[in-house]
Structure formats: C-alpha cells, structure tokens
Amino acid sequence: MKSEIRSMYDNQVWNLVDTTPNLKTVGCKWIFKKKTDKDGKVHTYKARLVAKGYTQTQGIDYEETFSLVAKIKSAKIMLAIAVFHDYEIWQMDVKTAFLNGKLTRDVFMEQPEGFENENEDESCVYVKVSGSVVVFLVLYVDDILLIGNDIPMLQSVKDWLGRCFAMKDLGDAAYILGIKIYIHRTKRLIGLSQDAYLDKILKRFRMESSKKGNLPLHHGIKITKDLCSKTDDELEKMSRVLYASAIGSTMGAVTWKSSKQDTVADSTCEFEYIAACKASKESIWMKNFIRDIGVGPTVQDPIKIFCDNKSAVALTKETKDHEKSKYIERKYHFVRRKVEEGHAIVEDIRLEDNPADPFTKALAKFKYDEHAKSIRLKDKLEF
Incomplete structure (x- = not known):
C-alpha cells in the first residue's frame, strides 16, 4: 500500500x-x-x-x-x-x-x-x-x-x-x-500454454481434485429439456452456477469461437451460412492485419473458408436471392459479397473431416484426438 x-x-x-x-x-x-x-x-x-x-x-x-x-x-x-x-x-x-x-x-x-x-x-x-x-x-x-x-x-x-x-x-x-x-x-x-489458468478455473469450480478424463464430454451422453430448471427456486440456484462462464473459460491458440447464435435460423443451411459470414469477417481481418504489419508474404489468394453444409456453400456463390434465402438478414450476405470480390472462397468439407466439429458436439475419443491434432493442440510435454 x-x-x-x-x-x-x-x-x-x-x-x-x-x-x-x-x-x-x-x-x-x-x-x-x-x-x-x-x-x-x-x-x-x-x-x-x-x-x-x-x-x-x-x-x-x-x-x-x-x-x-x-x-x-x-x-x-x-x-x-x-x-x-x-x-x-x-x-x-x-x-x-x-x-x-x-x-x-x-x-x-x-x-x-x-x-x-x-x-x-x-x-x-x-x-x-x-x-x-x-x-x-x-x-x-x-x-x-x-x-x-x-x-x-x-x-x-x-x-x-x-x-x-x-x-x-x-x-x-x-x-x-x-x-x-x-x-x-x-x-x-x-507453444502457448495456459495450464496455470486452467488450474485456476478448476479451483474456481471446486474441481481441482476431480478425476481426470480424456474428453470434455463423453460421446453418447444425452442432455434433455427435462434436466432444465423449472421452478423459480431452481432457476435462482442455477443463476449462480456460472455455466456460461465455465464454458467460456477456454481460449484459442490464435482465434476461434463457439457460441450460441444471436438470431433464430430457420434451417441448418441458414445456421451454417451465418457462421460462414462471421468466419469470413475474422479471416479477412487477420489477412489485413498481416498485410499491414508488412512482414512475411502478403496473402494474395482468396481466404479459404471450409463449411460442412453444401447448401450453405452454394448460397455463398449465389448472385441473387431465391425463395429459401430471401428471409436471411442482409448483414449476413457479407460473406457472399467477399466471395464476389475475390477476397474469400467457401469450400465444402466432409463433416468427419471438419476440425471445428468438437466445438459443437461430443465426439468419440479417436475422432476428438484427430481434430485436436489438426488444430495443433498437444500435450505440453510433447513440445
């Protein structure tokens, strides 16, 4: 003091x-x-x-x-x-x-x-x-x-x-x-490690003595609406669980995100199209950032964005709206404009090959390990 x-x-x-x-x-x-x-x-x-x-x-x-x-x-x-x-x-x-x-x-x-x-x-x-x-x-x-x-x-x-x-x-x-x-x-x-931060999060949620697991969530576990809070008392108790904070306490190597969308999508196609829009904004920002600092090769080719929904991929290449897409908010057509301008290209990828899959669902261990390796996550002892 x-x-x-x-x-x-x-x-x-x-x-x-x-x-x-x-x-x-x-x-x-x-x-x-x-x-x-x-x-x-x-x-x-x-x-x-x-x-x-x-x-x-x-x-x-x-x-x-x-x-x-x-x-x-x-x-x-x-x-x-x-x-x-x-x-x-x-x-x-x-x-x-x-x-x-x-x-x-x-x-x-x-x-x-x-x-x-x-x-x-x-x-x-x-x-x-x-x-x-x-x-x-x-x-x-x-x-x-x-x-x-x-x-x-x-x-x-x-x-x-x-x-x-x-x-x-x-x-x-x-x-x-x-x-x-x-x-x-x-x-x-x-290598970037946040083991001290992870230990802090475990202590915050009183899990420092918990048994270690190989997966954040085991494949096959079903979570239903019946498990949700129903009474005012249960809702008040759940408000102190800090579920969102616990889930949001992990950060990416450079940039990645997994969150609930702030709008209601009418279809899986629209859902993936909105995600592609947000990914395109992030990737173009990174491209411009690297260009502006002036070190290393400037990325001249369009940024490749991979999406595991064929309909959403096709939608990014449409030059005009049609019956299925006319309800999508105009701001999400940012990705389509960037594709037209040659700044980005959206390509199809098989669901089982998509490294972003672990952010949306529980997977079997072999598939989880495969995706973790593809985004360069590894045990610090391997470094």
Whole structure:
C-alpha cells in the first residue's frame, strides 16, 4: 500500500486541496491482487487505490471513456510471425501504468484512510522499419512485447521506454496475459500454454481434485429439456452456477469461437451460412492485419473458408436471392459479397473431416484426438 501511494506521489497523480461545503468528493478503496508467474506461483502482492466511480453520474461527473489495448489474437499472431522469422522476443512491464494517463477534468477524491498526513509534492501494435531492421511493439495495458530481428535496435527501444516510464525488464518473453510461452528456436516452433489458468478455473469450480478424463464430454451422453430448471427456486440456484462462464473459460491458440447464435435460423443451411459470414469477417481481418504489419508474404489468394453444409456453400456463390434465402438478414450476405470480390472462397468439407466439429458436439475419443491434432493442440510435454 505504501508502494502504491509512493508511485502516485512520484507520478504527480494528485494535489492536496481543502474541501468546501459545495465540493462533491469521490470516496476511494483498496483493491488487493496476487500476481502469479508462469507456473502459477504468487510472486507479488499488489495493492491498487481506486476511486469509487460507481458513486458518480454519467453525463454530469464523467463521459464515456476507454483505452485501446492490443487484441489477444494480435499478440498471438505476432508471436507466430516472430518464431517463423526467428526474431527476438523480449518482454517489459510498465510500473503503475494507469498512473501515466491524463485526466481531462478535475476529480476530487477523498484521501485513503491512514495516509491523510503525508503530503509530498491500445489495438496497439506498432512497427518500426529501417532497411532490413524491423521492431514491433505490442501493448496490452502494462504488458509490452518487443519483437525484432536486431538486438541493438531492440535495446534502443527498450532504453527509450525506460527513459519515458518506470519500466521492469522481464528479459525473454516467457509469460504474458496468462499465457506461458515455449519457444524452440532451432525448429522454429512456438507453444502457448495456459495450464496455470486452467488450474485456476478448476479451483474456481471446486474441481481441482476431480478425476481426470480424456474428453470434455463423453460421446453418447444425452442432455434433455427435462434436466432444465423449472421452478423459480431452481432457476435462482442455477443463476449462480456460472455455466456460461465455465464454458467460456477456454481460449484459442490464435482465434476461434463457439457460441450460441444471436438470431433464430430457420434451417441448418441458414445456421451454417451465418457462421460462414462471421468466419469470413475474422479471416479477412487477420489477412489485413498481416498485410499491414508488412512482414512475411502478403496473402494474395482468396481466404479459404471450409463449411460442412453444401447448401450453405452454394448460397455463398449465389448472385441473387431465391425463395429459401430471401428471409436471411442482409448483414449476413457479407460473406457472399467477399466471395464476389475475390477476397474469400467457401469450400465444402466432409463433416468427419471438419476440425471445428468438437466445438459443437461430443465426439468419440479417436475422432476428438484427430481434430485436436489438426488444430495443433498437444500435450505440453510433447513440445
């Protein structure tokens, strides 16, 4: 707590002023957090002093505000590119990053209890190219990845950051955003693991002592509506189970998604067509991202999107609506437009060969293992 207060003094976060009867002040409170290393072991106990913003009124005390950060998939793509080109990957941490921001209006906050008497005066990926030398800077709040092919240039950027902010040099990147990084430079391979995160999720749902299984859900198990909550009491109890949070606690290697659709589809064809639309948006974003950073071969050919529904594949190639598709919302025809423009192509794939199949249903172990291998999931001991 003393370290946090000292950082606020060093960054000139506030000035002490006398209050007046008409002055509206905001209270404050302490938030405590344990920071863990790549193995999930606690190495730092943090204390953050925050204002009680929930006591303010939007439009009177504050306006809408946000700060950009790099997308998690952007960081993963950059790591893959770095390994492909055998770039250096360094990591830094900005000490008390939130204290470097500038307020555009005055906020009067009460002093924290016990310190009243002390009074002492984002989508954030940047590239620098100089001849054959390239350096990337990936920002996510206070975590920084420095990626490049020239150590003197990387050191120069690191020194400049150190002059501008209080920084902590973490050396070669090994753990960022809860992801442990394994790099095999000779083989040009990278592995990303979240075992500490998975252990945390198991503890959250009191499953750390549960028997290990080979499958997330065994093939053949039937879930019926009869198992759903019926009474108000059961519904209230189920609201605390956090089912959606538990299912949503797994993240992909670069980008993948499995979720309920936000609209009602009249057929399997429409369902798959909507999914193809969303996949096309994601793939084209990735194509443009890689093109814009200017490293590696630019993808000139259309992005291939595989779909296991022949009718949906045919629908992406239609030049006009017909009886079966005229009810589909216009926004989902994005994929059709991108196919017409030559940016994407949707191809048919057999259901049993579709690597995305495990995201929608329970499979037999041999088929589950086959699909897991096809999307490069493996035991970390195999790396």
